[in-house]
Amino acid sequence: MIGVMATAAKLYLDQVGMTFNTPAGPLVALAPVTLAIPSGRFISLIGPRGCGKSTIFNILAGLLRPTVGRVLIDGIDATGATGRVGYMLQKDLLLPWRSVLDNVVLGMQAQGVPLREARHRALPLLRRYGLAGLEYVHPDALSADMRQRAALLRTLLCDTDVVLLDEPFAALDAETKLAMQEWLLGVWADFGKTVVFVTRDVDEAIYLSDEVCVMATSPGRIAHTVAVPIARPRQRHVTEASEFTALKERCLELLTVDPNSVGEAA
Numbered sequence: 489m490i491g492v493m494a495t496a497a498k499l500y501l502d503q504v505g506m507t508f509n510t511p512a513g514p515l516v517a518l519a520p521v522t523l524a525i526p527s528g529r530f531i532s533l534i535g536p537r538g539c540g541k542s543t544i545f546n547i548l549a550g551l552l553r554p555t556v557g558r559v560l561i562d563g564i565d566a567t568g569a570t571g572r573v574g575y576m577l578q579k580d581l582l583l584p585w586r587s588v589l590d591n592v593v594l595g596m597q598a599q600g601v602p603l604r605e606a607r608h609r610a611l612p613l614l615r616r617y618g619l620a621g622l623e624y625v626h627p628d629a630l631s632a633d634m635r636q637r638a639a640l641l642r643t644l645l646c647d648t649d650v651v652l653l654d655e656p657f658a659a660l661d662a663e664t665k666l667a668m669q670e671w672l673l674g675v676w677a678d679f680g681k682t683v684v685f686v687t688r689d690v691d692e693a694i695y696l697s698d699e700v701c702v703m704a705t706s707p708g709r710i711a712h713t714v715a716v717p718i719a720r721p722r723q724r725h726v727t728e729a730s731e732f733t734a735l736k737e738r739c740l741e742l743l744t745v746d747p748n749s750v751g752e753a754a
Contacts, residue, residue: 497560498527498682499548499650504557506543516707518543520557523701523710525682527649532685532693533701533710534739540708541686545652548684549575561650571599574651574681578658580639582627588638589614589623595646613641617675633664637671644679653685657692666724669695673722690739694718695727700735702742712742 505520518540525531533541546552548559550570559567566572574595582591592614593606601609614623618637627635636656643651656672657665669692676683687693693700697716704711716735718726726732 497524498529498562499523499525499684500560500563501544501548502558502560504544504547504554504559506540506547506552507555518547518554519707519709521710525684527682528680529698530676530683530685530696531699531701532687532697533703534687534690534693535703535708535743536705538705538708539703540705541703542654543708545575545654545684545686548650548652549573572648572650574643574646574648576639576643576651576653576656578655580627580635582630582635582638584627587624587626588619588630591627592638592642592645595642599647610641610645613645614638617641618671632660633668636660636668640672640675644675644681648681650682650684653683655686655688658688665689665692670724672696677721690736690743691727694732694735694739695722700739702739711745714739714742 501521501523503520503522504518505516506518508515508517521540521544523531533544535541543552547554550566550568550572553568557567558565561572582588583594586594589607589610590603592610593601593603596606596609597603611623614620619634619641622630622634627638630638640653640656643653657668660668673696685693685696694716699716700714701710702712702714703709714735718729718731
């Protein structure tokens, strides 16, 4: 179904589903999903293991072709196409033999940008976003959060308007994780990218997002959507507000409902 929402959305999943053939018969990994994400929005996916979060990401990245449905970016069919979105996994995957700067420019190089030009573009951003003085060291000299900053900048500097972030802060300690969330919001505000973010941390999903998609299993699917009407820019104290607490309680409730119930929550 291609209509007004599809043409207005930066990223549109049109009844996208995935079924795998197994020795025991067909396995529905992802029931048909329809999701419209406007340009510049930050959307989070939360849910239990096996709910299809990774399947959605791999379909969006062009690594899997869905059994049914289409992926549209700016109204253009991008189903099965690689290189249309930036994709960062939980592991930073920095190359140990390259400097921080040369790791950050790797995506631009892959897109054909000459190394000298790519370095010229990246250097001011490393210094602006907390990596000043670390441009020419190697990744083994970095702390975990500095490695994530470098990996995120590498992803953001790719010439794509849509960025997929798969639990980038899951391995960080609590204090560092909070700092990185605030850092990410600042970078996102500057770059204006459309972000789809996977996390198992409900607080993180609400704090970062414009909308939280709550997923369920058997089969994997988006069962509910929860709008986050908290004004931006957001300060950490909003997590103590009654509005935030109510949204958290709602998301936690939806995560524990009967997996066979499907609906939407505003």
